[in-house]
Amino acid sequence: DQQVKQNSPSLSVQEGRISILNCDYTNSMFDYFLWYKKYPAEGPTFLISISSIKDKNEDGRFTVFLNKSAKHLSLHIVPSQPGDSAVYFCAASARYSGNTPLVFGKGTRLSVIA
């Protein structure tokens, strides 16, 4: 039973446009969410995170939105650049229950077309 779901295996976006990657979760104990970016043959690189006490966090071109009632979060990349082409993983943890390991989705492969 997947607790973190990324239902779109892939996404193609034109350079300069917005990329929106979605993630759903089922465990209501999750209270901290992260997005990682992964290039082939490299480990995941931390991008941005959000605590459950917030509904938005922004860092440069990257913004994460959290909708707790829907158990849904999304990552917006504006404007998208060819270098953003990678696999993006959504991850969650239940830190206040002392459960610190991350639970990951299966990833979404983003292709930004020049």
Add this chain to the structure above:
Amino acid sequence: GAGVSQSPRYKVAKRGQDVALRCDPISGHVSLFWYQQALGQGPEFLTYFQNEAQLDKSGLPSDRFFAERPEGSVSTLKIQRTQQEDSAVYLCASSAGPGQETQYFGPGTRLLVL
């Protein structure tokens, strides 16, 4: 270096052989995690250390898997009598400590069992 390092980067083992995978976390990071990533999947939690104490090993798939961190820094993941289903990328991550949920990943060790 400043990041998490892992060695070897690639390992080919014959079925039944024992392997040892090494992780050097970011200097000063208290928490260390091991994850297993199968092809096309997100990373899955294996085990967690806080300093030298192994606080959670619930993700280890069998008693053939063993991890240690004797001095609270470098960690080794050992797999005994490897099987083909052990083929995966093994990722190590570290974080500054409890309450510091952002985990930073190494490049991974790609294990292929023939």
